[in-house]
Amino acid sequence: MTYKTIKCPVEFIGMANSNGAVLEHRLVAAKKYGRLILSTENVHHIDSDTLNNHPDNLIVLTKSAHHKLPRKRTDSILNTIVYPVKFNEADYLDLKQNALDSKVTVAEIIRRLVKKYLTIVRRSK
Numbered sequence: 458m459t460y461k462t463i464k465c466p467v468e469f470i471g472m473a474n475s476n477g478a479v480l481e482h483r484l485v486a487a488k489k490y491g492r493l494i495l496s497t498e499n500v501h502h503i504d505s506d507t508l509n510n511h512p513d514n515l516i517v518l519t520k521s522a523h524h525k526l527p528r529k530r531t532d533s534i535l536n537t538i539v540y541p542v543k544f545n546e547a548d549y550l551d552l553k554q555n556a557l558d559s560k561v562t563v564a565e566i567i568r569r570l571v572k573k574y575l576t577i578v579r580r581s582k
Contacts, residue, residue, distance in 0.1 A: 459505055459507055459508060461480070461481040461483065461507075461510065462480055462481065463478065463481050464478060464479075465477055465478060465479035466484075467508075469484055469487050472487060472493055472494060481510050482502065482507070482510045482515055484501050486515045487499040488512075489515065497522050498518065499519075499523035500515050501517075501526065503516060511529065525561060574578075
């Protein structure tokens, strides 16, 4: 995975590495939520594009919750590769509004998005 690193602003220096740099997605999330992102937290890219650091594409999860999300994986038994697929903004906004209306948790929104946009592709021999 590729992540962009940038110089850390003074107000977020607690998140910087020894060179004074910070991963851009962590900084964007910190600004979005108005607090430092803890070392016990991960910033998840909803669309799985690690270079898409738009605030609406980022969510802060505990490391435990983040590790429970489905990942790209190869299943040798079924000879398939599972890839997350980018979703469109209209679907995301629709799910977000439904969640607000029904008081569904953010974790449930992510679960629904991941489930809806997971494709199975046969690996060519």
